[in-house]
Amino acid sequence: MSQNCCFSAFYLPVSQRTPPKPCFLRVIGRDAAGESARFLSQVHTLADRNGVYLKDGVANPTEPEIRRFYDLVGERFVLSGALIRRHMTMWLGQLRPEQREALALALEQTLERLRSRGANDGVLRNAYIKFMCWFRGAFGHALTGLLRDVPPCILAEGELSKYDFYVLCLLHQAGCDVVYANPVSDASYRKQDPEGSCSILWQGELLTPEPRSAPPRPAQPRPAPVPPRPAPSPSRTVSSQPRPAQARPSPPPLGPAPWEGMGNTLCINRWADGQAVTEAVLLPASRRGKDGHMDTLFALCFGGDERSAYRTRLFRLRRALEQSPKRWKLLEGAAPPPTPAEVQRFQTVDKTLPGVHLIRAIAGALALNCGKVPQLLAQRAFTLAMESAAETNSVRLYNHGVRLACWMRRYLEPLFEGYDPEQLPALVCYGPVNEATVTLLWAVAHSGVDVLYFSPQKAGQTLFEASPLSHDWSEVVMEQDFPAEPFPQKEELLRASTTAYNAAREIDEMLHNDVGMFRTRSFPRSAAVTLRTTYDEVLQLWKEEAQFRPSFQTQGDTVHVPNLFAKINGVEGNVSDYWDTIRGLITPETHLITNVPFLVDPAPVMSIPKARAFFHNGRLDPVALKRSEQYRYGFLPDDTQNYMLEKMQTLIDCGLITDGGRDLPACVLSTLMGLSKDTLHTIQSFDFTRTIPKVVIVDVTDRVFSLAECILLGFFNLVGFDIAVFTPTGYRNVEAHLNPDAFQTLNAGEYRFDLTVPSLRGGRRGSGEWFSRLFGGN
Template sequence: MDADTERKIKNSMKDIQKDLEQLCGDKPQLKPCTNAWLSGKPLKDIRKDPAARYPVPGFFANCFLRILGAEDRVTYLDDLYHLRQDLLAAGRKVVIANGRLAPLHPNEIDAVTRGNFRNIRELIAGLLPNFGFLTGELRCLARKAFAELMLEESQKEKNLSKIAGRGVYLIGWLWHYHRNLFESGDPLRIGCFFYMGGCRDSAETLFCRFLARLPADVVIFCPDLRKKCCLEDHLLYEIHYDESLEVSAYPDPDEGMSMGTASYHAERDLDSSLYGDGLYRNQQYSSAVSLILKTAYEEISVLWDEELKYRPNFSVRNGTVTLPVIFAVVNGVKDGSAYAYWDSIRKLITPDTAVIRAFPHLSRTSRKKLMPFTREFFINGRLQKTRIKSHKAYQYGFLREPVQDYLLDCLQRLIDQKIIKGTGENGMEHTVIAVALNLEKDILRMIQRFDFTRKNPKLICIAAGETALSLEDDITLAFLSQIGFDVVIFAPTGYQCAERHFNRSLAVSHQIGGYMFDLEVPAFRAALPDPNRRLPRLSDLRSRCCGKFLGCLSVPFIIILLLLIV
């Protein structure tokens, strides 16, 4: 850009600014003094009486802060709790947003009048009348700040419709929060807006910047140093602390509070420093995705009873575990030996292995129970998790909460990937949901015990007859594979028995020998530990030993022994 063009743009901007000053109406009588009065001790500074911060007529003193990390993790939540209590006791207004700004109701958005616009001036002029819910000096300050930010946005975004959308959200959020923040209408009574967690997108960033130009203390708390806040502003004052802390919400006695001890936080540090790179505590992770391993047939027995963390392609990234699982179809009988064939399958059965000996295993009746409710559970391509978990027909409520969330996430992925034929076309997703939410109790118990870094549950299917897997069987196999099960289908006949209802092949196919027919499937049983078995007490052992000893003695010998004693 040459100097003449740049000069023309600057002059044009000045003309627009002068024009906007006329559009905004009365000039504000107060000017902001933002952060200039800070001492560097944020929690102490926020408590300071606004009138004593910068006692110069014609100014209001506010702060615009982002506090990264925690000065002391043990006292962090307690410090924030007392900060809020002290501000309320001093008659200050405190508004808190946890993790996100309040979602606007469609009526709140529709209530914002827009008008037609061909340029940024007309756009701003059309939106400014919406600040009628404010009065006096507050309205003047809000209109001026809004016009300046919209003009600034026009330098970064050329699409006027997008700028208008951002402006509508600014007005909607201000209308939503203004009652609790500016209730008195006095611009010198500075309220506080606390945002726990940091801005997630440009809309939230713009609102925080807008609010910071009004008589309000805007403080962004980001105690978890792993999470980034996208807010940028030349007015923003940032304070850094070295300690990191996971906080989901600002401490509020009405919502229930919990605070960690020094030992608790030390344990969390131990998790970060010790666990990982092969060392994991029990049930450390609650999120995972499965990855199907392509293996040779001989590798199945090698990997089968091995912990997931030792398998190829296992990883943990950002709290999500990648589960390398086996999904295979084994056709034929090796060397034509039925005895060796059944023995090789028997060796794969572990305490966490389910065995299906004949197909079809599931029928249409397995989905009838939940089919009437699937349209409530699935709306606009998304599972309604809250509605599902609170529904009377939901059967997984006894599982741990993270396990329930994980199962529903896996079900959503199964639908999104359209693995089952007809998904997204003829309503097949409703059948998928009805089957997946009606798993057998033994399978659910295996899922409840499943630890993503250790051995995973297994499913062995034997299709020795001439009937194939039902639709419900294929849905179950695909769903269990998504969850992290190893699934192996043994087909001594070589018949196409599985995946008939899949859009694409998931299982790795192995040909290990010639085909055999009319084989009788043994009654395989896993060596399940008896959870009710207890170790015998010492007194029990004594009585048993004495009983066995006496039992070994002959009756005449006992009589002689008694006579000698007498």
């Protein structure tokens, strides 16, 4: 698409574009002829009338906004499409169902993208709340125009933060036209999208700020087949920086900071001279150096050698630190966000101060209950870290600064309590982190603390390599990657390898190193990815192994299993062909159900009152459950038991089951404590990369499924089973207690009534009855 063409296409209704979809344009620089300025002026008019104008990003949601969200939808969050759609319905009731669906799908995929880039559950939760508050606040007016032929228009100017970028992509995917303009540089955008693949670039030959006098806006509005909207209210322009009525006087020049006289107080790493960091961190100050400096460690360790040996070294480091006189703290993963109480200390800082003055003001409020030297080092480290960020937007600079200052107080105050210069404190960080936590580790290391970071995955190097901070840490990179397990609580059993074992392992690595080749049951966990398909695709994909289906993915120790859950209404063609189609789906291992209701033993192994005792605030207590007399699955391998209990909790959290009432958690546990041994064996033997267990239900009755039956199907769906419910009558069945988002309803043909189900298994009737206690069957 040419540059002029991308401007002209923007003015067309979606139905007249090629392809017919919303635009995401990136206007960088400007041209001498003024075409880009005229275009942006017109877009500004469109955003005022039918969208949102963002000047320097979107301000973070306020505490009352977040509290209102929690009060309405609750504080539970699990990354699942069903939960997102349920929250959308409660939070954004002003949108039409199809608008909420488009927005929910875009939000789910955006969060998955964040997770694929290393975001942990805490980061995903915060991003989710931020986006949801923005949907109702900053973008509330624009979203009511989603899926119209003339889409809402979002105009963003200035520097982009990570979440500014993601929300623009999200809104574009949901159905908005988006224009991002920066007359000076493409750097902040490229930081999030290095390939520039998420938008269409218009590049001007001039990369300079625009003149103060903007060109006049055109008198004619955007050509569109719909009448123009009423004049906008001022609230539709979202700016993270208020526009004062008169110029603010410049603050007085800054004098020297108290910490500027610290000189070269710190000596980081140079004294260690190649010593193992796990040993050097234990040395007192008197054995570190003789030059009068504060000699500290700042070391990064990526990957490992052998899992048991690696985890044993970590455990022994922990035990040695606990037995030493040093103060130390363990941080697993990214630092949790500051609490409102932590932030309150910095509320008096003037957010409108220019950059250097704002950093100095926050540093001045960073007062620690410790000695003078640690206090000044911490303030200096904070200042250096913030100045390296090169952030120009005052609101984002304030937010970043307060977050870092809160974290430094959180971790430094207990470490420096009763400060002893002979025993320098230590912070040990383990597992995946984010960019903000990298800054925290750097600032803590420059405050006079030993900092050791361990990443079992070598990919953790990327964040540190991209950091704008001085790279004065030492690095150790080992050969192997390990999954990010919790920090070891006990010593691992160590094993030595024979020559023959090592040779066999090398051959195994060669055989399974290529894409698409997986060892048998080599993954302990799965996450179901229920596919949305056509009726024909259900028939085509039914017998495909998981690894050959679309959306199959492995990530760490988890397989994303693309499974099917479809309710198929009506009969395609004549009845005889219909039965033959179903027969084609049935293998000897398929469980076939033709009698409804299909739970034949109503007496549960565990009653509802007894099941209630194993829940605390909606969370299952697996330790207490496993110790109880009602627990029947203790003979299974630990990973299978833990996997099943995890899926039970997910079923409770994700909103798949509707109309379950307050006793839903107890109902789920009561139902799923009665699985037969054959069912358990199927789950234990399920190789997530290969053949997927099948359930085929043919329902010619007028009876809806019971709560227990829907719980069972929801559980099998989360485990990864394929489920097909053939309903020639089109009557309700699974809808009774399953969220419509849990399965897909497909119409195959005309509704047929009063049918009798023939023999569908052909000589092997009953061979698939592996749910023997819970199910009747054919």
